[in-house]
Amino acid sequence: MFEPVLLKNVDVHDGHLLATYEAGGGYQALAKVLRQDTPDEVIDLVKQSNLRGRGGAGFPTGMKWSFVPKRVDKPKYLCCNADEGEPGTFKDRIIMERDPHQLIEGLAVSAYAIGAEVAYVYIRGEYVTAIRRLEQAIAEASAKGYLGRRILGSDFNFTVHIHRGAGAYICGEETAMLESLEGKRAQPRLKPPFPAVAGLYASPTVINNVETLVCVPHIVVRGADWFRGIGPDRSPGPKLYCLSGQVRKPGLYELPMGISLRELVEEHAGGPLPGRKIKAVIPGGVSAPVIPERGMDVGMDFDSLAAAGSMLGSAGVIVIDDATCMVKVATRIIEFFHHESCGKCTPCREGLNWVVKVLRRIEAGEGAPGDPEQLEKLCKGIFGNTFCALGDGAAMGLRAALVHFRDEFSAHIEERRCPFH
Incomplete structure (x- = not known):
């Protein structure tokens, strides 16, 4: 039976506090990599897990990290895209509000892997509770030695800064987000150069989504084989699905990647409202092409949905019934x-x-x-x-x-x- 790991603390009383996170094994991944793994070994582990970016593009995370040059005369940066502007998507908000230390540990381990000492969390300004919880978590982690200088007695230094967005959907695009971080008008950059070579302040930069980053500590602790053992081999791991629209039980569900869209909607989310029938489903936020009811037997993973003419995107599943135009x-x-x-x-x-x-x-x-x-x-x-x-x-x-x-x-x-x- 599938056991949730990304959402295990979201319904726990005081799940956003450091003591709760530590009691559930929090920051063990950070301690492990600082004690026994080199940055290259962490990158190789993430490559072996085949973790693909959960922000929508589905690019292999370990491969993205490996593009960062090893020796440069500029600082390296890690940016977390927490703007979450895609309609129908709310997974990152839940994590940041109810289990923010999971994100901070993911940031720390990822920064260690790519050689960055500074991370920016670009978060949409409307997420007031999430911002407050993240600020509290950063303060707790800093006081306990999980952030700052010589973390846990190692040579690793790392700080996290929060940057509030101003409600622009375009900032979900990574280079537009970088422009906004630099104080410029948020518009996409022409690529190449790609952010891994010339990103924030023209320095090597990795940009990952919240859900992507929180997967990293679990891969470190449980191993790449555990991660690859969940869902299809080309798109493995646990996945957060946001269910909304005309459905009986809307909400956030953690289930294996590749679960059938029909099972997700009809069994886990309870199916359509009383007296109604499902007409169509948008499987990945409004950017994803709609799938009619007859096509709902598709797997909810990157490759299966692409073959069906749609895409997983942010996994913001919007259910549309037969009374809707x-x-x-x-x-x-x-x-x-x-x-x-x-x-x-x-x-x-x-x-x-x-x-x-x-x-x-x-x-x-x-x-x-x-x-x-x-x-x-x-x-x-x-x-x-x-x-x-x-x-x-x-x-x-x-x-x-x-x-x-x-x-x-x-x-x-x-x-x-x-x-x-």
Whole structure:
């Protein structure tokens, strides 16, 4: 039977305190690597585990760490992307509010591996409780010798700083986040150079998501084989799934990577609301293309969802029932992307503006017969033509809605009204 490890303290009384974390074996991973492992050995261990980034891209974490040059005349930095702006996603917030020391230990072990002495946690400013808990945890860890100079009697020095974001979705993109950290306007950088070579302040930088970092101490303590023994070999490990939308038991679930989307929604989350049927599910936050009910037997891992024409993303699972208008859903999502576009790329800035106008017209019962084809043409102009993945996510999501629910777009146009409202 699967035993949760990432969420084991979230429902424990005072789970955010250092004493509680230590009682459950906290900071043993940090002590272990400082006592007996070299940085390269830690990187090799994470490579062997095949931990893939939990922020959405799914890039192998150990490989990302290995890209950092060994000998440079600049400081190295570790950045934690805790902005969590993807609608439908709340896993990182829960960890930071209820088990912040798990993140701090993950930061410390990861920083030791890449040779960094400073880490920045870029957290969305609305996460007031999470910020307060992290500040308290940093103070506790510093007082106990888990942060600061000569940690646990070793030669390792490490400090953590919190940087509050200002509510920009674009800062979930790693280079836009770096621009914001440097006090500049948050817009994606052209790559290469990649952050591992020239990131924060033009210095070697590793950027990892909260969930990625909290996996690291468990890999150190339990081993790479334990991690690889959970879920599919190409996408192993425990995974946090955020369930929301029109479902009986919304919430945060820790389950093996690769669990069936149908099992996740119908068994763990209790299925649709009384009297309703599931129409579709967005499996990975609103950037992920929607999957119709008939496709729900797909595994919730990077490769299976990619093969099904969608993506795991942030694992923000949004359930949509049969009383919901998919044109309205598509309109709301594209309105979000249009509002959050940084405006740097013309296809994204102008294309999404035009897409919103067409979708609003269709939803209002004023659509024209050629509007679905016009939307497809606009998606083609946006996809693959922008600095970052914001435009791609918007285009892929709308394309999927047009493919799977074309009849609803046609009904709006033919009946000159929304059939659902």
